Amino acid sequence: MASRRAAPAPTNATPAFFTTPPRRQLVDPNESALSRFIREQITAPEKLSGNISIVTGVSVFAAGIFVARTWGDMLVPA
Template sequence: MARRSAPSAQPSYLTHSHHDHKSLHDSNESAFSKFLRTEVFAPEKLPGNISIASAVGVFVGGIIAIRTWGDLMVPA
């Protein structure tokens, strides 16, 4: 349920800026570089991307650790 407030109250979240980002970038950029700019290195998406990268790193590290030292975990 939405919280109701006075009509003159400001939003409690940060709104997106409404200026045009297209004018700052080259119109001839490739689709891959546009994807990197808008999805990977965008400041508003960086915390989520770091979270995904750290989760993948822990997963791969766990696989490497089990493959390297897995025989030590089995009782003799």
């Protein structure tokens, strides 16, 4: 039984995927430092996964404090 082989790759092969060109930054000379920080660090799509992790951690922490203050007396034996 003969084994199959893939066709040899051409010498001038290009990748099978398209890369997205870098996004152009709109630079506003009158932009404040706070609005630049929000644009570059908070609403940037490449930082979304880290921002979601931070919000999740803060939410779990706040929920733990709420639960301990609301039902904490049930945790202590009387």
